[in-house]
Each structure stands twice: as C-alpha cells, then as structure tokens.
Amino acid sequence: MPSKKAPNPIDVHVGSRVRLRRMMLGMSQEKLGEGLGITFQQIQKYEKGTNRIGASRLQHIATLLKVPVAFFFEDAPGTPEESHGIGENPQTTYVVDFLSSTDGLALNKAFVRIEDPKVRKKIVELVKAVAGEDD
Template sequence: MPSKKAPNPIDVHVGSRVRLRRMMLGMSQEKLGESLGITFQQIQKYEKGTNRIGASRLQHISTVLKVPVSFFFEDAPGTPQEAMEASGTQPTSYVVDFLSSSEGLSLNKAFVRIEDARVRRRIVDLVRSLAGEEA
C-alpha cells in the first residue's frame, strides 16, 4: 500500500489560520462551507492542510471571515528550510488548540476588548507568573 504524502507545511499553516479565524468568529465549519458553496468536510480538509486552498477560494474565505488574505500567511515558514522544520511540530498548533477550547476563546475575546496596552501587558505577566515562567 503506497504511503500518503505528508501535507505541505504552508497548506497546514494556512488551514490552521482559517480554523483560528473561524473559531474566533464562533462560526461552524458547516456555516463557512455554506457561505462558500462547499461541504463542511471540504472545510475540514482545508483546515488540516490535507487539501490545498486555491487562490480564488482563499480570497473568498478572506471575505467571509473578514480578514485580508495576508492574515492566513502570518508567521508562516518562509524559506524551504523553515518549511521543513515546521513540518514536524507546527509551532502555531498550540495556539489553534488553545483558541479551539471554550476557555481559550473566552479569554481571547475578553483580552482583545481591553484597550489599555499596559493592562494587557500586566495580564500577560500575571499569566506567565502563574505558569511559572519568567516574564
């Protein structure tokens, strides 16, 4: 039986950013799929990086999710070497996992509503301290 080719790290990254933004908006895979005229299963494949998102589809997704296309490439591995290194453990996967949890999503939504940058920095310092990490 032939082995399946591993997904391209950029496709995985873009898919994880689609999932991140969708979760931030509280939108289901089904709802995003309906907006794009595709199934939620296709959205699942995009989010896992199993299926590559074409340029016109990514433009449509960016419109539905109300972010610029560049959002999906933020922190993406830029060089082939970085892409190879990222194919192991995806550095942004813990962010997606965190924001996929109800606690993470609630914390993020509340945090972004705090307008004072000093207060936000103090909260980050507090959380680091509670986690036993130096600021």
C-alpha cells in the same frame, strides 16, 4: 503498498490561519461551508491542510472571513523572511496555536474586554503564578 503523503507545510499553515480567523469570528465550520457551497467536512480538510485550497476558493474564504488573502500566508514556512535567516518565530507559532484553541480564544476575548490596565496586569501576574513562572 504506497504510503500516504504528508500535507504540504504551506497548506497546513494556510488551513490553520483559516481556522484561527473563523474561530476569532465565532463562525462554525458549517456556516463557512454554507457560504462556500461545500460541506463542513471539506472545511475540516482545508483547516488540517489535507486538502489544498484553490486560489479562487481562498479569495472567497478571505471575503467571508473579512481578511485580505495575505492574512493566510503571514509567518508561513518558507517565506522570504525565513530564507534570510529570520525564520518562523517559535513564539509566534505558539501564539497562533494558543489562539486557535477554544480556551485560548475565549481567554483572549475576555481579557481584551477588561478596561482597567491595573486589573489586566494583576491577571497576568496571577496566571504566571499559577503556571509557576517567576519573573
């Protein structure tokens, strides 16, 4: 019995960037799907990387999400930076994963609305203390 092929890492990365940007805009999968003339289930498959996004569809997604197509390939595995020994920064991957989560996005949106830099610094100190991280 043939085993199911794993998604290509580039397709997974591009899909995660679609999800990140969609969530940053507060757009639902259904709304993005409507703009593309497809179902939200298809958007789910794109975001997981199980279905590849064609070039014309990616251009349409970029237009709807108000980003250049290159946005979806930033920090992608196998990019020239990676082949030169720089590699994908685990910190960058962690940040993208965090911002792709509902809580991470909500926390980030609320945090950037805080105007007083002293208050922001105190919040960072509080979060570090709760996490048990010492300076």
